[in-house]
Amino acid sequence: MSSSLISTNPYTGERIQNYELYTNDQINQIVEQSTKAFDSWKTQEIEERTDKLRKVGSLLEERKQEYAALITEEMGKPISESIAEIEKCAWLCEFYAVNAEDFLADDLIDTEAQESFISYDPLGCILAIMPWNYPFWQVMRFAAPTLTAGNVALLKHAANVTGCALAIEELFKDAGYPKGCFQTLLTDHDTIEELMANDTVKAVTLTGSTKAGKAIASIAGKNLKKSVLELGGSNACIVWDDADLDTYLDTMVKARMQNTGQSCIAAKRFIVEEGIYDQFLEVFKEKVSALAIGDPTDKDTDITVLARPDLAQKVKEQVDQSLEKGAKLVTGNEVKDAFYQPTIITNVTPGMPVFEEEVFGPVAAIIKVKDRKESIQLANQTEFGLGTMLFTESIEEALQLTGAIEDGAFFINELVKSDPRLPFGGTKGSGYGRELSREGILEFVNKKTVYVK
Structure with a gap:
């Protein structure tokens, strides 16, 4: 087991920094500080909390270039x-600053009681285990x-975005949050089970x-x-034969290639009706070939490296195994x-890795x-259930299929994306629970019934 976390620039291959793992004593102190922070933080008025959240949003805007450079x-x-x-992330902060008081207000229920309502009380210390592909957004939409x-x-x-993790901790401190309110743990996965068993940690x-x-x-x-789990996906992008390719093909390309394909909600399986298939494939190939490949620090770059060499090799293996099973390489x-x-x-069928597994690359x-x-049947033929997108001019027919789509999201003529105003999460192997919107802020509260006779 390594005693440090290593941050490496995947484009240059140069080591950025080594971060020493926290000792058990340091972790225990952090957990203890969380308890102290919660005792005071939970008593603060909602206006005080939203004021601090607005400050976070302001700092994100002020430091936008600095934080973006760190991510890259x-x-x-x-x-x-x-x-x-x-x-x-800044938009997210403003959304909750504006709406949190309404979301958390007591919910009055008419019963035989003199008064009865639901009170939404905080649980305590919540442990977040977050990935590298959107190192600020994934954390902020939880925090x-x-x-x-x-x-x-x-x-x-x-581990590979430890600099981002520490920057986010500093961000909350600079915004005036009490000591211990948001803390980053420099540790490995072996410590997680112990943390989750700790009485201080109430949820994960x-x-x-x-x-x-x-x-x-x-x-x-x-x-x-x-627990709330937002897991992998193998989203279907269904293209019916009346789809407006002139309007939406750029969206479809973006749905797959954004973040160099490293997104759980990316379009991974393009399910295309035969009447439009040839036209779709020709134009899709042209647009993918026109993407600018290069240095991630160049503002005009569309496609660049994956986050680590082993991730690129994994994608290569999934494609090669699919080719061995009869798929055809176009480019x-x-x-x-x-x-x-x-x-x-192309020629992708069930049973191939590129159909069955999450492919985390372009x-x-x-x-x-x-x-x-058949398009709907194949879209649902997956262990995942994060999101489906459908491109068509037959909007009413598409809407009638809402109940037939098994995923947590169904986007018509748009790529699947997270939005602070809408709940986000999956079904089946893509997890459970919801982030964002009112549903997200109520995931980690005690929905307490209060009854006065």
Whole structure:
């Protein structure tokens, strides 16, 4: 087991920094500080909490370039997308600053009682285990509502974005949050089980793989702790034969290639009706070929390296195994260090890795179907359930299928995306619970019944 966390620039291969893991004594002190912080933080008026959240949003805007550069350096995201990530975090803060008081207000219920209502009380210390692909956004979409509800937080971030993790901790301190309200843990996964067994930690949230989610859910269940899991996805992008390709093909390309394909909600399986298939494939290939590949610090770059060389190799293996099973390579599939070439693969069928597994890189798996019924059947034929997108001019017919789509989200003529105003989460192997919107802020509260006779 390593005694340090190493941050490496995936584009240059240069080591950025080594961070020493916290000792057991340091972790115990952090957990103890969380208890002290919660005792005072939970008593603060909601206006005080939202004022601090607004300050976080202001600092995110002020430090946008600095934080974006850090994201790009640590995990290789194109700088234009890193800036957009920080801007979205600021929007998130403003959304909850405006709406938290209404979301958390007592919910009056008419009964025989003189007064009866639901009180939404904070639980305490919440442990967050977060991934590297959106190193600020994933953390902030948990932290903004959870802290504003009166909880405190411990963050275990991915090792390769430790600089981002520490920057987020500093951000909350600079915004005036009490000591211990938001703390980053520099530790490894071996410590997680001990933390979840600690009485101070009341619940856990994880964004990560389905495998990681099952492990965390098991530990949480053993300790009777609530868990929220936002896990992997293999989202279908259904293209019916009346889809407006001129209007929406750029959106479809973005749905797969944004963040160099490293997104749980990316379009991973393109399920295309045969009547439009040839036209779709021709134009899709043209647009993918036109993407600018290069240095992630260049504002014009669309595609760059993956976050680590082993991730690029994993994608290569998934594509190669699919080709061995009969898939056809249209373009791409070259790998060098952390770079994996944007790839289009056709003749994809169930049983192939690019159909069955989550492919976390710029790979578009194209599947031809004979009709709309088959498109929905294949979209649902997956262990995942994060989101489905459907492109069509037949809006009413699409809406009638809402109940047939098994996922946590159904987007018509738009890529699946998270929005502070809407709940976000999955079904099946993509997890459970919801982030964002009113549903997100109420995940880590005690919904307490109060009855006065």
